[in-house]
Amino acid sequence: MSYAIISVGGKQYRVREGERLLVDRLALDDGSSFTPAVLLAGGSGDPQIAPADVVVTATVLSQEKGPKIRIGKYKKRTGYKRHTGFRSSLTRIQIESIGGAGKAERAKPKQKATPEPAAAPAEAPSGLPEGxxxxxxxxxxxxxxxxxxxxxxxxxxxxxxxxxxxxxxxxxxxxxxxxxx
Incomplete structure (x- = not known):
């Protein structure tokens, strides 16, 4: 798939692999991965509406603030003036992969891998079904x-x-x- 339309925070975005975009604030930590809902996938033949087999993997890069918007109210000849402002809370995300889980696993080694101490393999309890x-x-x-x-x-x-x-x-x-x- 070369592109997908995803839904994040009630809004829809057309995305490609490797693309970075700003979305409304997500309650996720920096560096965490998530899979948004896929509404449409296309680019290889006919577009598929709500495909079950297509998974989009995205990573949170940072939490940011949007540009400041100035709001002013004024009524002539009364001396009424009010000024206020607003900055939206945003999250910058990067689309890691579009497609199956295999592509997401291949995209992860690009990040620095921290060596983890080798853990002893967990022993399966007796009576556990095979596999x-x-x-x-x-x-x-x-x-x-x-x-x-x-x-x-x-x-x-x-x-x-x-x-x-x-x-x-x-x-x-x-x-x-x-x-x-």
Whole structure:
């Protein structure tokens, strides 16, 4: 995709990879990444309206203030004068990638990588379904109904200790409640 139309803060923007733009203030820290809603993707054939497979990744560069706007009120022959001003709060963002998650992963090494201490690999609890660590929340929701009680309990323990994905924990708790009733 060569361009996309995204929605950020109730406004729509046409963006390309690498483009920087000012949007209304976002409650995100500098350097954090987010994925805005994609309304349209185009540039490679027919444009796609609200594509589910296209992901736009953006990074917050800085929080800024807009230009000062002067507001003056005046009524003749009464001596009434009022002056006030306004500066909008803005966030400068950069579009890292348009497309799948693979492009976003390739764009990240451009930033300075801080070495992290090597952590010992987390041991999976016994009874955890095979390949659970690689499952998405949607896949967990589908598969949880076919797991036995021990596998669901082990998966719930794993989520509480490691993943803390709310959707996965809700699906596992629903599967536990389903088995109990």
């Amino acid at each position: 659970y660590e690689g499952l998405t929340v949607a896949q967990i929701k589908e598969a949880a109904s076919s797991w036995d009680a021990d596998a669901v309990a082990a998966a719930l323990d794993y989520e509480q200790a490691h993943g803390k994905r709310k959707g996965a924990m809700a699906a596992l708790e629903a599967a536990t409640a389903e088995e109990e009733s």
